Amino acid sequence: MAVLRPGRWVRHLAVPAVASLAALTTALTTAPAIPAAAGTVAAGPRADTDVIVAYTDAAAAERAVAAVGGTTTRRLDLVDSIAATVPASGLRGLATASGVRTVTPDGSVRLKAARWRADTDENSLYSIEAGNGAQRVWTMKDAAGRTVTGKGVGVALIDSGISPVEGLNAPGKVVNGPDLSLEAPAVVTRHLDTFGHGTHMAGIIAGRDTAVRAGYESDPRNFTGVAPDATLINVKVAAADGAVDVSQVIAAIDWVVAHRNDAGLNIRVLNLSFGTDSAQDPRLDPLSHAVEAAWRLGIVVVVAVGNDGPTATRVSMPAANPYVIAVGGADPRGTAVRTDDIVGDFSTRGSATRHADLLAAGKSVVSLRVPGSYIDINYPTGRLPSDPAQRLFRGSGTSQATAVVSGAAALLLQQRPTLTPDQVKRLLMTTTDKMPTADPISAGEGQLNIAAAAAAPTPAYVQTWPASRGTGTLEGARGSAHIADPVTGVELRGERDIMGSSWNPGVWSAAALTARTWSGGVWNGRTWSGSSWSGYSWTSRTWSSALWTGTTWTGALWSSRTWSDAVWDGRTWSARTWSARTWSARTWSGSCWT
Structure with missing residues (x-):
C-alpha cells in the first residue's frame, strides 16, 4: 500500500x-x-x-x-x-x-551532511536483509548448486510501471508485460513509472546494481533487493496521478495468469502493493476472485493489508481473501534488534477473522528513486540528502513490506521450485520472529525470517477455505476508489469496465479459473493492446533521465476530452481523459514519502 x-x-x-x-x-x-525544596532533605x-x-x-x-x-x-x-x-x-x-x-x-554542534551509508541506516535494504535473514539465504545453494538469489523466478509487479534506473537496468532484469494504464498510447511514458511507486517496489523485490559481483550481494556499498536475480514482469496500470480503475487491475491479474508459463517468464509470484476499501464478501468480490484464481493456478500472491492504521478493522481488498499472503508493516524503532519491533502505526489492524498473516519491514524503507516522477516532485523530502548519487528515496507503508515478502517468496521458489503457494505461505508464517511488544492481531504470526523459512522442512499443507465465486459487482470492488473525467468530474461507476464494455460476472469468473479471460490482446470483448508483450526487455539505451522533466505528464499531451454520458467508448483509448479520485489518496500516494 x-x-x-x-x-x-x-x-x-x-x-x-x-x-x-x-x-x-x-x-x-x-x-x-541547587537548593532543596522546602520540607525536603x-x-x-x-x-x-x-x-x-x-x-x-x-x-x-x-x-x-x-x-x-x-x-x-x-x-x-x-x-x-x-x-x-x-x-x-x-x-x-x-x-x-x-x-x-x-x-x-x-x-555546540553544527549540522553538516554526511555521506549516506546503508550499513548505518536501520531502514536500508542492507539492514533489512541482514535482519530478516536474506543475506544468509544468498549463501545457500539450490538443487543445481546455484546460490539462492531468486534466479529463474519471475515476479509480476502490477503497479505504476518500472523505470530502468540504475539497479533495474541490466538486460533481462525487467520484462514488459502490457501497459494497461491510461498512459499506454504515449510512447514516451509507455511502461515507465511516471508516478514513482512501482520502481520503489521493484527495487525492494529484485534490485541489483550492475557493480554487484556474484557472491558479493551483501556488500553495503551497492544496492541489492531481497531476490536480486529474480526477473521482474512489469504490468503497468496506474498513471502519473494514480488514475486506475479496478477493471484495469483485474485485467492485469488475468494477463499474468494467462502468461505465467511463457518462455523466459516463469511467473511464480505476484506483488500487489495496493488495494481498495471494497466491503463485498471476498467470496463474491471480483478482485478477490481474480487473485484466488491466480493462487489456484500456482502463483504466490502477496498483498498489502492496507495503511488505515491501528483502529481499522477491515483489511483492504484483495488482502481480505484468506488464501493469499496478507502483509502488514513493521517498525524497527531505530534499533537493529528485532525483539523490540512493533507494528507500524500506518498498518491496518484488521480483525480476529482476517488480519495480516505476517509482517515485514515497512518504516522509512530506502529504495530506488525515479527523477521527475510525481512522488519525486511532490515529496522531495523523501530523497536522501546525504546520498551523493541522489538515486535513493525513502517511503513507509505496507506497500514496502509486501515487496519484501514477495522477494522472500522468490528465494524460496528458487530453492524449492516444486513448492505450492500454500506451502510457501505456510513456510513464511511458521518461521517468523515473534514480536513480544506488538499488538497480537495486527502482528499476525510475527515478522518475516526468510533464513528460518529456507532452513525449515517442506510442510504438507493445503488451505481449505470456501472457494470464491466472483459473482459480485464491479462497482462494489471499486469501493470508494473511482476515476473521473477531469473536466466534468463525472466518475466511472456501475457495471462497465474502463473500455466501456458491460461486465458479466458469471462469464468472467468461470473463465478466470481456467486462464481464458485473455485472447491475444482482447479482454472482456475489447482490444486493449497487442499480443506480443512478453518478448521485450530493456537495455540501458532505452531510457534517459533527461526525458523526465516533470512536464511530460502534466496533462498537456492528453488534453482532448472524450468522456460522454459516463461511458468511455473504447475507440477513444488513444486519449488520456481520466484522473484519479479516491484511489490515489487511498493506495498510491500519501504523506509518507518523506
Whole structure:
C-alpha cells in the first residue's frame, strides 16, 4: 500500500572532541548547589548536563539514562546515538552501562551532511536483509548448486510501471508485460513509472546494481533487493496521478495468469502493493476472485493489508481473501534488534477473522528513486540528502513490506521450485520472529525470517477455505476508489469496465479459473493492446533521465476530452481523459514519502 505517513531523514551531528569522563565529572560537580525544596532533605549539589550517548543497543541505553536519573531528549538513530540530559553523579554509571558505547558532552554542534551509508541506516535494504535473514539465504545453494538469489523466478509487479534506473537496468532484469494504464498510447511514458511507486517496489523485490559481483550481494556499498536475480514482469496500470480503475487491475491479474508459463517468464509470484476499501464478501468480490484464481493456478500472491492504521478493522481488498499472503508493516524503532519491533502505526489492524498473516519491514524503507516522477516532485523530502548519487528515496507503508515478502517468496521458489503457494505461505508464517511488544492481531504470526523459512522442512499443507465465486459487482470492488473525467468530474461507476464494455460476472469468473479471460490482446470483448508483450526487455539505451522533466505528464499531451454520458467508448483509448479520485489518496500516494 502507498497511503504513507511521514518518515524522516537525519543529518549527522558533528560533536566536539571527546573530553575525558573524569574531567567532565569534575567540572560538573563543582557547579553551584541547587537548593532543596522546602520540607525536603538536600541531597548535595546536582548539576545536569547534556550528553550524547552512543549505543550498541538503543533500548538498553535509554533504560540506562533513566536508571541514573536522566532523560532522553532525542533519538539520533542515523549515528547510533541518543541525546540525553543526566546528572553529573550518574555519568560514570551511565558510561559503563549495558548497551552504552560512549558518553560525550553535547557541546555546540553544527549540522553538516554526511555521506549516506546503508550499513548505518536501520531502514536500508542492507539492514533489512541482514535482519530478516536474506543475506544468509544468498549463501545457500539450490538443487543445481546455484546460490539462492531468486534466479529463474519471475515476479509480476502490477503497479505504476518500472523505470530502468540504475539497479533495474541490466538486460533481462525487467520484462514488459502490457501497459494497461491510461498512459499506454504515449510512447514516451509507455511502461515507465511516471508516478514513482512501482520502481520503489521493484527495487525492494529484485534490485541489483550492475557493480554487484556474484557472491558479493551483501556488500553495503551497492544496492541489492531481497531476490536480486529474480526477473521482474512489469504490468503497468496506474498513471502519473494514480488514475486506475479496478477493471484495469483485474485485467492485469488475468494477463499474468494467462502468461505465467511463457518462455523466459516463469511467473511464480505476484506483488500487489495496493488495494481498495471494497466491503463485498471476498467470496463474491471480483478482485478477490481474480487473485484466488491466480493462487489456484500456482502463483504466490502477496498483498498489502492496507495503511488505515491501528483502529481499522477491515483489511483492504484483495488482502481480505484468506488464501493469499496478507502483509502488514513493521517498525524497527531505530534499533537493529528485532525483539523490540512493533507494528507500524500506518498498518491496518484488521480483525480476529482476517488480519495480516505476517509482517515485514515497512518504516522509512530506502529504495530506488525515479527523477521527475510525481512522488519525486511532490515529496522531495523523501530523497536522501546525504546520498551523493541522489538515486535513493525513502517511503513507509505496507506497500514496502509486501515487496519484501514477495522477494522472500522468490528465494524460496528458487530453492524449492516444486513448492505450492500454500506451502510457501505456510513456510513464511511458521518461521517468523515473534514480536513480544506488538499488538497480537495486527502482528499476525510475527515478522518475516526468510533464513528460518529456507532452513525449515517442506510442510504438507493445503488451505481449505470456501472457494470464491466472483459473482459480485464491479462497482462494489471499486469501493470508494473511482476515476473521473477531469473536466466534468463525472466518475466511472456501475457495471462497465474502463473500455466501456458491460461486465458479466458469471462469464468472467468461470473463465478466470481456467486462464481464458485473455485472447491475444482482447479482454472482456475489447482490444486493449497487442499480443506480443512478453518478448521485450530493456537495455540501458532505452531510457534517459533527461526525458523526465516533470512536464511530460502534466496533462498537456492528453488534453482532448472524450468522456460522454459516463461511458468511455473504447475507440477513444488513444486519449488520456481520466484522473484519479479516491484511489490515489487511498493506495498510491500519501504523506509518507518523506
